[in-house]
Amino acid sequence: MTKKIQLKGITWGHSRGFIPMVATAQRYEELHPEVEIIWKKRTLQEFADKSIEQLAEEYDLLVIDHPWTGHAAAKKMVVPFDDYLEKAYLDDQRVHSVGHSYPSYNFEGKQWALPIDAATPVAASRPDLILELGLSLPKTFDEVLLLAAQGRVAFSLLPIDVLMSFYMFCCSLGEAPCTGTDVVVSEKTGVRALQLFKSLADLTDVKFYSKNPFMVFEDMVNNDQIVYCPFAYGYSNYARKGYARKQLHFHDLVSLADNGPMISTLGGAGLAVSARSKHIDVAVDYARFVGDPAVQSSLYVENGGQPGHLKAWESDVVNERTADFFRNTLPTLQRAFLRPRYFGHMHFQDHAGDVVVQYLKEGGDEQNVLAELNRMYKESQLLEGVHG
Secondary structure, eight states, X not given: OOOOEEEEEEEXXXXXXXXXXXXXXXXXXXXXTTEEEEEEEEOHHHHHHSOHHHHHHHOXXXXXXXXXXXXXXXXXXXXXXXXXXXXXXXXXXXXXXXXXXXXGGEETTEEOSEEEEOOOEEEEEOHHHHHHTTOOOOOBHHHHHHXXXXXXXXXXXXXXXXXXXXXHHHHHTTOOSSOSSSOSSOHHHHHHHHHHHHXXXXXXXXXXXXXXXXXXXXXXXXXXXOOEEEEEEOOGGGGSTTTSSSOOEEEOOOBOTTSOBOOOBOOOEEXXXXXXXXXXXXXXXXXXXXXXXXXXXXXXXXTTOOBOBHXXXXXXXXXXXXXXXXXXXXXXXXXXXXXXXXXXXXXHHHHHHHHHHHHHHHOOOHHHHHHHHHHHHHHHHHTTSSOO
């Protein structure tokens, strides 16, 4: 009996991250009996702690965050899909990108991952409690504060999510962060962003300093205190009947002052192929299969995935399955901010959130917070020597 070609993949341990990869692998194996694909999972924290360089040595397939793109490109640890997939396929992926999902994995003119998963912070609510308590969904940030004062609002206050939310406040005030080389953001915008952020954090239970976005959603569905989350990376799983004790509905973000709906920071995940793989062609073909719009709109989403192809987001069938999660939050995705991906930015991202968390918890001088962020920002650029 001929020995099967074996591929190993690594993703993150949530229904959204793991089950669709196992399902697509199973179907791919049925179509290609000579191939075996084994997916392993790790926690979100482990996902952040172990470098792509280490993972690329162990695995053929990697589900990655787009801020790793510059690092991966510089180290040539994953393969550029341009060298393996036909232009028509990649053009379809680009044209049907959900917001900046496709270009988020493009660096130095090459495509280093396929955007199989799209996400950004969106709002979430408990529709049953909203109705039962006679409440209305907030439309403005001031209305969020009023609801938070009643102890009914929560969001993730982990360092990484806090940094992404700080970026969001800056963007929503009209200035995208990290666009220059000297400062993260202007003092005027940075000070105001920190103050607005703290005004909400001060009204939020401290237990949410230890909860990532899906832990916030778990709290919302398993308890009956929190009725609204103003921003957290969306998980369509919680919009599906039967997934949890209670069903969540998801929404666009509220308006901040007169600037229109808030602008959040793009997330999502891409599927990359290790340059160390002994079966690059097979791994690329499987990645092509996962990213195919027909698979994204059916097998992938049916097994808990949150697709990265626009056709899936616009599908009536997909939206019917998820209480219109995709249709309702697509505007949020389309305007989401694409954070930097230069080589050293992961160093900044790994540490800057701690500085903002300390300020949210303990207060202090906003100018000092910005000064420390600027110091870290400049330091991160020196790791590469080039701001890209």
